[in-house]
Amino acid sequence: MSNGLPPMKNKPNILKSTVSKKCFSATRSIGSSLLLDFGKQIPYLNYKGQEEIKGEYGLLIEMGEWTLNKNNKQILFCERDAQKIEAKIHTLKGKTITSISLDQKNDLEIIFDKIYSLRIPFNPQESNLWTLYTPSGSYWLDQHGHWQHEK
Numbered sequence: 001m002s003n004g005l006p007p008m009k010n011k012p013n014i015l016k017s018t019v020s021k022k023c024f025s026a027t028r029s030i031g032s033s034l035l036l037d038f039g040k041q042i043p044y045l046n047y048k049g050q051e052e053i054k055g056e057y058g059l060l061i062e063m064g065e066w067t068l069n070k071n072n073k074q075i076l077f078c079e080r081d082a083q084k085i086e087a088k089i090h091t092l093k094g095k096t097i098t099s100i101s102l103d104q105k106n107d108l109e110i111i112f113d114k115i116y117s118l119r120i121p122f123n124p125q126e127s128n129l130w131t132l133y134t135p136s137g138s139y140w141l142d143q144h145g146h147w148q149h150e151k
Helices: 012-016 082-092
Strands: 003-007 023-028 034-045 051-061 067-070 073-077 097-102 108-112 116-120 130-134 137-141 146-150
Touching (some): 012 097, 012 130, 023 082, 067 082, 073 082
Antiparallel strands (some): 023 034, 034 051, 051 130, 067 116, 097 108, 130 137, 137 146
């Protein structure tokens, strides 16, 4: 069950807990959806009973617009060629999160190795643009820019 928590800017520790975690999987899903796994690799059984690996932390971008920049130059945009995204999103594999933050507009920015920047602009017309999975549960912003949490 979800419950409203204070605005995200008052919860920096949840974001900061991902700093220094290495990305070991970066994949495109349906459309422009992305899934990143980082931190420890945790084996689990999928719905077919087969063993798979997930991250101690994960980021799922479902409804949100996003861009990936290298040295402040855009290299990927969510609404461009899916094949290009498929080919280049793997660039983040092996990269370490050096910074993660929300700005005044609740745009999320994740910096990898001080070179790559993944930006997800906040859109109050959509809810659950992205979800951050942590050992303590999943977190996201609602349409009002407030934390939502599910254990």
